Amino acid sequence: MKLGNEIEGDGRFVRQPNRFTARIEEGGEHPPEPGRYQLYASYACPWAQRSLIVRELLGLQEVIGVTIVDPIRDEKGWRMPGGDPVTGAEYLSELYHATDPDFRGRYTVPAVWDRTAGRLATNDYPQITLTLETAFAPWHAEGAPDLYPAALRGEIDALNDVIYHGLNNGVYKAGFATSQEAYDEAVVKVFETLDMLEERLSTRACLHGDALTESDVRLYTTLARFDAVYHSHFKCSIRRLVDYPALWSYARRLHAIPAFRDTTDFDQIKRHYFVTQTNINPTGIVPAGPELDWTAP
């Protein structure tokens, strides 16, 4: 895995900016329409799983198509086994280059292809779920949850920011650090964030009260990977998820919801991180365990 210019001189990992950030919005270049957009996602990737969860929670499966990539990336990046039925591409990189022939970064999931425009509309992962929640509201299934209620948006955005820096991206900062100082700084923040969330969830069912929101989706995808991957592979080893009673019970409660469970594939998650990220696991050996019972009541 080549992080190239994403490692700073002091060993800190600084994530590349999202290259395609057009909004799917009414009156814009990419208007929301059923059948027009194809989501490229990997079950292994926490950023991509967010969009798979939200798509299913909102009942948008017939409105937004999905192509799932192979969990093991080769030197050409994410591959679509048998070819992508929508574009015919074999590699996701082809869609990046069809959109920007000069693209030089990592070809990342999630990415959304506009079939009418014949180009990628966005790979801006935090915006993709918000777009499904807002611009695609006319196509939400009856009774679908409101994951981004207008009255809570300020609070949701603020907490998402803390969760992103401390945890979602915090585990990557710990895992990809190439200096002790950069690792120490990141790992402490990961556990400070988990401690704060443990306290918050000891008095409420979801992060913003009783109802599920965008913040819960974002937290879940990191928790689902924590003990299986981040604890060992990213050296986030001060505590495990199962050592946090409120967080572990919350994670299992979310996992019991079909949109979360159906899109969580522990085997693909483990194989992806341990086999693909040879910068930190050069042998590519996938560890056995840990044995966790995600279905325990």
Ligand SMILES: N[C@@H](CCC(=O)N[C@@H](CS)C(=O)NCC(=O)O)C(=O)O
């Ligand atoms: N788009 C973001 C986040 C999405 C992301 O990092 N996805 C990972 C998988 S979890 C990916 O597609 N990586 C491809 C690569 O590193 O070549 C980024 O550029 O960092």
